[in-house]
Amino acid sequence: MKKSYLILLLTVLIYGTANAIDVKKLEPAFWWAGMKNTELQILMYGDNIAKCDAKITSQTATIKELVRFDNPNYLLVYVDLSTAKPEKFDIVLQRGKEKKTIPYELKQRKEGSAERTGFNTSDVLYLIMPDRFANGDPSNDVIKGMIDNKVDRNDQYGRHGGDFKGIADNLDYIADLGVTAIWLNPTQENDMPHGSYHGYAITDYYKADPRFGTNDEFISLVDKTHAKGMKVVMDMIFNHCGSENFLFKDMPAKDWFNFPDKYIQTTYRTTTQYDPYTSAHDKKMALDGWFVEPMPDFNQRNPHVAKYLIQNSIWWIEHYGIDGIRQDTHPYADFDMMSEWCRQVTEEYPDFNIVGETWLNSNVAVSFWQKDSKLAYPRNSHLRTVMDFPLMGVMNSAFDEESDWDKGVARIHDYLGQDIVYADPSNLLTFLDNHDTSRFFKTDEEADDTKKYKQALTFLLTTRGIPQIYYGTEVLMTADKANGDGTLRENFLGGWAGDKQNAFTRAGRTDKQNAAYDFTQKMLQWRKGNNAIAKGSLKHYVPINGVYVYERKYNDRSVVVFLSGSDSEKTLDLENYREVLPKTQSKDIITEKTVDVSGTSLTIAPRDVIVLEF
Incomplete structure (x- = not known):
């Protein structure tokens, strides 16, 4: 009797557990x-x-x-x-x-959730890769049960241990520098076996990566950043996820992903999105192919997939209080779905801003992706801000060359003269470098050229657009893409206990680094609240004798910049620029010296830059 009862009880328990x-x-x-x-x-x-x-x-x-x-x-x-x-x-x-x-x-x-102010032309973004900035909490370096469960700072593709607390602990440094927003490379969970440090293979869209911290710690970081008067821009990835994501390991349906049965790589030819002569085959291979094998490609044409992704982004905005999104590999995803995403986000948050990574080689190609582009009409991306990769290329060449008819600063003049292709040139993200490119200075020897740095940074912070600075630029960090992507994302000096140098402090920086930091800080602090730069019109002159002159003007306030692209001293005829010189003298904001512009000429030193404010 007892034996039969036990067998029956065991059967009920097993059956019940199996069907729970x-x-x-x-x-x-x-x-x-x-x-x-x-x-x-x-x-x-x-x-x-x-x-x-x-x-x-x-x-x-x-x-x-x-x-x-x-x-x-x-x-x-x-x-x-x-x-x-x-x-x-x-x-x-x-x-x-x-x-x-x-x-x-x-x-x-x-209250006021929908009225948040997104990042805009008054801002300067400071780009941070969380794993490489600072390790504030070594206890989360290794999380039990995660696949990539080690820290090795000698491995450029390994995890180094940076986290939310490391960023939070150094917010005073960032705020004192003068930037107004931080852009964080992906912070969502990346439980992948290799290269999980960079964050671009998400395995849980609703969870912060535990090796950075908890979701609550992310909220705390956002709140602390806001308390310092800065905004937070969050990196998101809709084109693909990580192959360890449950959505891929146990797909809801075959059409949840493109090429679900076999890895087929994208051709990276996203020009097929607008090429009037492209074939259906080429377009499919570019858009449906996977970015790399560990990153399966979402099928955003599936309305359930689209809803999942759009809803996820709104969840992060509403609950975590972020002020902007940078969307990775924007042209690799379905145009109509991404357009609908931008439209829905803007409908919920009218002043919120999204910048799409539009890594294309020409301004015409980039302009196609901006909201209200005539090139895309009657379609509309609803993407307010796009990334000006072509200008990055121009800047990385222009300040190295002796200026003449079509080189040096003439490249900049000629490129900006083509801004007619953009629906809104002011809403372009501008930058000297980022986490995917060689740094502005590839070697320490190049970084000795302080004149080049001052010219490039001055131009970046005074021309049209929304500037972005990559962490460490202000202390002349160098890296060459030829040495591997991991080297582009080196640790910030002083972010780890035991570092021989601490660039977060003045005493920990070299004289050369302090000079670069001081110049960067002066320019950034001056730019804050400067409507001539944030909202002003742009007027420029054809370079004469290798000197590029331009004006930013808003109401009765103006800024006039002189950039010499020449290795020799030049004397300018001021009558050529009289229309932008409303007074007889002005203070150069860089040297803080008074400059007399009442005469007929102005002499500018080799590779010098003068910024006059009226």
């Missing part, structure tokens, strides 16, 4: 009432969860649709929030006699 409803993932874990978009997608993942029926106990929201796929481990619940109010309710799943109740919440939006 186990929800491994529920995304998003919460949402908000009062959003402009009133449709909520709740993705649930668990063994045979598609066999469940789903109900909600909400008093104000209703289930709109249940979506099941060939893979029984997924269930999508679409909820209608058109009359929803903030409340807590239950999602009730039932499969036969088994029932599971999951608490859910529609939160009250924070």
